[in-house]
Amino acid sequence: MEYDIIVVGAGVVGCSLARELSMYNTNVAVIDKAYDVCDGSSKANSGIVHAGYDAEWGSSKAKYNVEGARLYPSLCAELNVPYKRCGALVVGFSDDDKETLKRLYNQGIKNGVKELSLIDGEEARKLEPNLNKKVTCALNVPTSAIISPYELTYALADHAAVNGVKFYLETELLDAQFVDGLWHLKTNKGEFTAKAFVNCSGVNAAKINRLISRKSYQIIPRRGEYYLLDRLIPLPFERTIFQTPGRMGKGVLVSPTVHGNTFLGPSSNDIEDGSDTSTTVDVLNFVFDKARLTWPEATMRNVITTFAGNRAHEDHGDFVIGRVEDAPKAYQALGIESPGLTAAPAIAVELKNLIVEDMQLDKKDNILPAPHRNKPFIDMTDEERAEAAKKDPAYGKIVCRCEQVTEAEIRAAINRPVGARSIDAVKRRARPGSGRCQGGFCSTRVMEILAEELKISELEVTKSGGESKILTGRIEDVEGGCPIC
Amino acid sequence: MLEKHVDILIIGGGPAGLAAAIGAKEQGVDDILVIEREDSLGGILGQCIHNGFGLHRFKVEMTGPEYAQMDIDKVRELGIPTLCDTMVLSVDENRRVVAINKEQGLMVFNAGAVILAMGCRERPFGALGIAGTRCSGIFSAGTAQKYVNLMGFIPGKKVFILGSGDIGLIMARRMTLQGSEVLGVAEIMPYSSGLNRNIVQCLDDYGIPLYLKHTVIEVRGKERLEGVTIAEVDDMRKPIPGTEKHFDCDTLLLSVGLIPENELSQGANVEMSNTTSGPIVDDEFQTSKAGIFACGNVLHVHDLVDFVSDESMKAGKAAANFINKKTKKGTIINMLDGKGVRGVVPQKLKIPVDGEDAENVQVMFRPDKVYENARVKVYNGDNEIYSVKKRILAPGEMADIILKKDIIQNLQNAPIRVDIES
Known part of the structure; x- marks a missing residue:
């Protein structure tokens, strides 16, 4: 398969870049070993568009963070995905914390972050009455925002796809050789050739880099574990509440999500295997205890799920973005940990600019807009719901009762340009099973719809690809048949 | 938008809703509508193909579908209108009910009285905070029961069960009967939360061990479940180190509690109980909002459907009295x-x-x-x-x-x- 440009990694950086490149006259493919786009760090993180006070002035992190945050509102509007400027407080409990917050404030000003202010505990509690009484100081960050990282990534992928980018999933890069002016990429699905090669592969980026470069990077998967709470409880905080950061990152947050849930997390623990997103008892307990520092009334009663994601922490602690020095027409975005999500749109623009310059690409005359996406049923007024059901009766069938997801929306999730092929993929695109019953009622129906739309047997439907099948057989195939009927 | 009046609107066509409808009709109200989200009446009874239902109410032992059919037949005989495949989206304190289905689209009902009979749901895996991967093969027992009994699928071959609620016990037997191996049932409490007869008939009779004061502390498996680890717990329900046991299995069923499904009730601002997780009601099953009644598992989780029916019959009568100004x-x-x-x-x-x-x-x-x-x-x-x-x-x-x-x-x-x- 021949392409001009191959992007390795279908996370938020890879998909952002693919979308940028799709606006030029060039052939682009994205390959990823996972079963779905957005299957690594991009799907399990805090979903924060960081204002930019946290990254050290002059670092790549600071540069792309601030620029990414600036790009977000228009990007989300264009892609029709949620973006909410809910603001943030970084809270402190001691004089030491206060000093750190002052440093962050000054760093933020230097980085160009607007509207920052230092406030005391009383003022913080006026803004957020559920804050711990022990909070003595806070950095108020009105420009901090929240998004849905996976909805964004799916929308980026869809927009890229309608403008001609091809996505090859379950396609793992095994080797890369530059021969006669072309990259030859060996994968488990055959060989690809490309004039240019971009490494956006998250926790695997160092491994991929070693295939093409002698310069060695070390990426340590740094796992973060989270609790997600039911959105039926009133939000304890309107803003994202950070604690004063330490050496291992930004600490445990308590934050609203764009869907009205609250999450607690993440932890920060270095692990060996970047694909291991297990949760652990001790760490979950740690997260809960930490969250209670911010929010003393937190209880386990409203937890609907726990999950983990891995950050791609590069040993030197900064992003590595740009041309690969010792390989021709090769580019990379490496060490993309927090604020990677925030930075992704800016990283994509930077890499696109380099590639456009090196390959002398022209912009397309006819760029298609992002595919239209209907307002979620749950957000519609009664009048809009009546109208939607009149136009498409499948809007009259609620499949997921917790999140009020209709059959129409589930079918749409499967039939998107980069569509869902598994229960989890549908869940993240349309939200059935994201609510308090976690799919107890709707998963059977989602499975049937998947089988129907994909024209496969129910036995082939998986939770998230590979061997994650839901069912192991049919009763009629059991020896002797069903003993009851 | 279709907007119409109905004297008594019953949300839920399971055993509670059906009995409430019968109770209301027999108390002299004709203008009743039962709204059911599934495509048929009877609620969860439809998938409870084991017997043991009806001993108290009908003095005979029936299967779930048979028990449900008694009430469905009665509702038909009494000519009570029902609307299946229809989801109630909201109820407000003035008893304005918004519902939707494929055929009629969005509908608005102004009800003289509303009976909440939405039943309950199972506590999901995610709520338990169990460590490990997020692989497939983990089901709530009721979901597995639906796969097996209604859809004809086998959810797994080697099964461990967490929680000794009745559905878990019933599924231990059901999975065994259809050829799967059930390795054991862990219960965090020192006693089972299920009926004694189910422990005897579903576990003891098949030699399935029940591990009291044990819980699952970890699940393993990259894609499909590969195993679980259980441990004994102390009196504070904390796992005791050193007591871990490992089981290789491809399926974990959960029967760890039922939660009344009160999202609609909360939308109507009815006062709720933290203990039952259901609405607070008086001796006529009226909630804190006039004309809104609650009965069955949405009110509090029952052990036997017979008791759900008895209670709901009374709630239906009380709603009829409300319509007839006899509250x-x-x-x-x-x-x-x-x-x-x-x-x-x-x-x-x-x-x-x-x-x-x-x-x-x-x-x-x-x-x-x-x-x-x-x-x-x-x-x-x-x-x-x-x-x-x-x-x-x-x-x-x-x-x-x-x-x-x-x-x-x-x-x-x-x-x-x-x-x-x-």
Whole structure:
């Protein structure tokens, strides 16, 4: 398969870049070993568009963070995905914390972050009455925002796809050789050739880099574990509440999500295997205890799920973005940990600019807009719901009762340009099973719809690809048949 | 948008909704509508193909579908309108009900009375905070039951079960019968939360071990479940290090509690109980909002469908009385959980005013632990008004007492408290 440009990694950086490149006259493919786009760090993180006070002035992190945050509102509007400027407080409990917050404030000003202010505990509690009484100081960050990282990534992928980018999933890069002016990429699905090669592969980026470069990077998967709470409880905080950061990152947050849930997390623990997103008892307990520092009334009663994601922490602690020095027409975005999500749109623009310059690409005359996406049923007024059901009766069938997801929306999730092929993929695109019953009622129906739309047997439907099948057989195939009927 | 009036709108066409409809009709209200989200009536009974239903109410043992059919037939015979495949989206305190389906689209009903009969749902895996991967092969027992009994699929071959709720026990037997291997059932409490007969008939008869005071502490498996680790827990329900046991299995079923499904109730701002997770009701099953009634598992989780039906029949009658302006007018007093008692229902009681006939009131609750030869005592203020000896009380079986009408007639305006004295 021949392409001009191959992007390795279908996370938020890879998909952002693919979308940028799709606006030029060039052939682009994205390959990823996972079963779905957005299957690594991009799907399990805090979903924060960081204002930019946290990254050290002059670092790549600071540069792309601030620029990414600036790009977000228009990007989300264009892609029709949620973006909410809910603001943030970084809270402190001691004089030491206060000093750190002052440093962050000054760093933020230097980085160009607007509207920052230092406030005391009383003022913080006026803004957020559920804050711990022990909070003595806070950095108020009105420009901090929240998004849905996976909805964004799916929308980026869809927009890229309608403008001609091809996505090859379950396609793992095994080797890369530059021969006669072309990259030859060996994968488990055959060989690809490309004039240019971009490494956006998250926790695997160092491994991929070693295939093409002698310069060695070390990426340590740094796992973060989270609790997600039911959105039926009133939000304890309107803003994202950070604690004063330490050496291992930004600490445990308590934050609203764009869907009205609250999450607690993440932890920060270095692990060996970047694909291991297990949760652990001790760490979950740690997260809960930490969250209670911010929010003393937190209880386990409203937890609907726990999950983990891995950050791609590069040993030197900064992003590595740009041309690969010792390989021709090769580019990379490496060490993309927090604020990677925030930075992704800016990283994509930077890499696109380099590639456009090196390959002398022209912009397309006819760029298609992002595919239209209907307002979620749950957000519609009664009048809009009546109208939607009149136009498409499948809007009259609620499949997921917790999140009020209709059959129409589930079918749409499967039939998107980069569509869902598994229960989890549908869940993240349309939200059935994201609510308090976690799919107890709707998963059977989602499975049937998947089988129907994909024209496969129910036995082939998986939770998230590979061997994650839901069912192991049919009763009629059991020896002797069903003993009851 | 279609907007119409209905005297009594019943949300849910399971055993509670059907019995409530029958009760309301028999009490003289004709304009009733039962709304059911699934494509057929009967609720969860449809997938409960085992027997054991109906012994109390019909004095015969039936399967779930047979039991449901009794009420479905009765509803048809009485000519009560029902609307299946229809989802109620919201109810407000003025009893405006918005519903939607594929055929009619969005509908608005202005109801004279609303009966909440939405039932309950299972506590999901995610809520338990169990460590490990997020692989496939983990089901709530009811979901697995639906796959097996309604859809004809086998969810797994080597099964471990967490929680000894009745559905878990029933599924232990069901999975065994259809050829899967059930390795064991872990229960975090020192006693099962299921009915004793189910432990005997579903576990003991098949040699399936029950690990009391044990819980699953970790699940393993990259894509499909590969195994679980269980551990013994101490009295604080914390796992005891060194007691871990590993099981290789491809399936974990969960039967770790049922939660009344009250999203709609909360939308109507009815006052809720933290103990039952259902609405707070008076002895006529009326919630804190006039004309909104609740019954069945949405009110509090029952052990037997027979009791759901009895309760719902009463709620239906009470809703009909509300329509006919015959709701009791008496002074309201609170019913409180006393020593050893959790989740008294009803939580409020009306002292009949002059000219009103008192009726017997059934009071239901769960003990907080197992009691043998204990006494249930009821106080009205400081006065003991009722006392009864119970040979055995267990959290797995709902307890009830009947306060006779002469007691009700003579109540003082002071809270009622139910105690267990061992």
